Amino acid sequence: MRDQDDMMRRGIGMTSQRTRERLIQRLCEEGVTNPRVLDVLRRTPRHLFVDEALAHRAYEDTALPIGHNQTISQPFMVAHMSEVLLEDGPLDKVMEIGTGSGYQTAVLAQLVERVFSVERIKVLQDRAKERLTELNLRNVVFRWGDGSEGWPALAPYNGIIVTAVAPEVPQALLDQLAPGGRMVIPVGAVGETQQLLLIVREEHGFSRRVLGAVRFVPLLNGTLS
Ligand code: SAH
Numbered sequence: 252m253r254d255q256d257d258m259m260r261r262g263i264g265m266t267s268q269r270t271r272e273r274l275i276q277r278l279c280e281e282g283v284t285n286p287r288v289l290d291v292l293r294r295t296p297r298h299l300f301v302d303e304a305l306a307h308r309a310y311e312d313t314a315l316p317i318g319h320n321q322t323i324s325q326p327f328m329v330a331h332m333s334e335v336l337l338e339d340g341p342l343d344k345v346m347e348i349g350t351g352s353g354y355q356t357a358v359l360a361q362l363v364e365r366v367f368s369v370e371r372i373k374v375l376q377d378r379a380k381e382r383l384t385e386l387n388l389r390n391v392v393f394r395w396g397d398g399s400e401g402w403p404a405l406a407p408y409n410g411i412i413v414t415a416v417a418p419e420v421p422q423a424l425l426d427q428l429a430p431g432g433r434m435v436i437p438v439g440a441v442g443e444t445q446q447l448l449l450i451v452r453e454e455h456g457f458s459r460r461v462l463g464a465v466r467f468v469p470l471l472n473g474t475l476s
Pocket residue numbers: 317321322323324348349350351352353354355356369370371372375396397398399414415468469470471472473
């Protein structure tokens with residue numbers, strides 16, 4: 252069974268080599284320029300982050316369902332958010348809110364020193380953990396909890412990335428941003444216009460840059476086992 256699984260993975264890997272390259276080309280056309288980000292997207296097997304039944308669509312530039320009403324983020328969004336986060340230089344401590352499938356987590360783990368990833372749905376988190384172990388990405392720690400509270404015990408973070416939309420930027424996340432730290436977060440309401448923001452902690456207060464219109468699933472309260 253194990254062998255069969257491995258063959259399946261390799262098989263998908265091989266047949267998708269061209270498809271993967273096409274995705275990278277598309278990301279370039281859409282304006283992603285950071286070569287490290289592009290390289291990490293090229294190397295990260297997105298088909299392992301979705302159900303086998305959807306694996307053949309893994310290298311399309313779209314969000315896909317991962318169960319529990321959640322989606323794996325669109326590759327462009329993952330690349331774009333990572334690129335913006337890294338725009339000012341390397342980062343050592345990054346907190347991610349909304350682990351989901353773990354795809355964005357896996358990408359970040361290859362771009363920054365340490366990732367602290369918070370997810371409210373336990374089963375999604377467990378599966379994401381397994382995938383990252385399988386890919387031998389060891390610089391990630393996970394927390395099951397409500398990400399609107401962040402992860403105060405390990406704060407501050409040089410980078411914060413939020414992959415679910417809230418009506419406003421949660422104060423706890425602003426509080427946990429290190430001086431000079433950067434946060435990329437979608438803000439707005441579900442079904443309405445949402446905007447991706449870059450927030451930087453300056454010497455006095457925070458600066459905000461609107462990066463454009465986006466569509467994310469909502470940041471919800473509480474936890475779910
Ligand atoms: N980057 C993920 C996207 C997952 S969708 C991926 O590529 O797979 C957004 C995720 O945010 C979902 O898994 C959802 O359960 C999670 N989420 C929503 N509200 C949350 C909260 N308050 N705290 C932590 N995670 C939350």
